[in-house]
Amino acid sequence: MLKVFLIFLGLLALSSATTLYTEAEESTSDPTDTTTAPEACLYERQPWASVNPSQYYICADNKPKLTNCNEGYYFVRNATLSGCIPAKKMNPNCVNLDVTVGPCTGINLKQPQASQVLTNFWLCTEENAAPVELTCVDDKAFVKQEGYLGCFDWEVWRALRGCN
Numbered sequence: 253m254l255k256v257f258l259i260f261l262g263l264l265a266l267s268s269a270t271t272l273y274t275e276a277e278e279s280t281s282d283p284t285d286t287t288t289a290p291e292a293c294l295y296e297r298q299p300w301a302s303v304n305p306s307q308y309y310i311c312a313d314n315k316p317k318l319t320n321c322n323e324g325y326y327f328v329r330n331a332t333l334s335g336c337i338p339a340k341k342m343n344p345n346c347v348n349l350d351v352t353v354g355p356c357t358g359i360n361l362k363q364p365q366a367s368q369v370l371t372n373f374w375l376c377t378e379e380n381a382a383p384v385e386l387t388c389v390d391d392k393a394f395v396k397q398e399g400y401l402g403c404f405d406w407e408v409w410r411a412l413r414g415c416n
């Protein structure tokens with residue numbers, strides 16, 4: 253099963269290489285790029301969204317300060333509310349509320365599985381072992397859909413998930 257693990261690491265490396273390239277291109281052409289911390293506050297007295305739905309910005313000393321929602325809470329700002337709300341009240345496309353991890357048999361030996369924590373994934377190292385929960389590097393999000401498998405930038409995650 254070590255081979256499977258190495259293949260997956262290869263996929264991770266591949267996806268991060270691809271996303272690094274995209275990031276470099278975007279940051280020169282798109283001033284609204286949110287992958288890097290914004291320089292200026294969008295609002296002085298109100299929080300605003302980050303690309304990672306578990307986080308938001310507040311303005312402190314005239315600088316944006318990235319802040320985490322409590323575990324299981326996600327930031328929403330729309331016409332009716334602004335703040336961290338529990339996963340079950342979120343747009344289901346933006347959370348992994350009903351995700352459960354399957355046993356280490358069959359396809360689960362070859363492919364990592366999504367976790368309720370968006371930045372994590374479950375990996376099977378051998379048949380019938382207990383799955384191990386790992387975290388994507390560089391605050392990336394785990395994606396397993398439409399041929400995408402691995403850790404990707406939040407912009408890619410949001411686009412694939414339809415989470416806006």
Ligand SMILES: *[C@@H]1O[C@H](CO)[C@@H](O)[C@H](O)[C@H]1NC(C)=O
Binds near residue numbers: 329333343
């Ligand atoms: C604001 O977001 C909440 C949570 O996703 C949702 O239930 C509500 O309908 C939204 N309100 C508007 C006006 O979009």
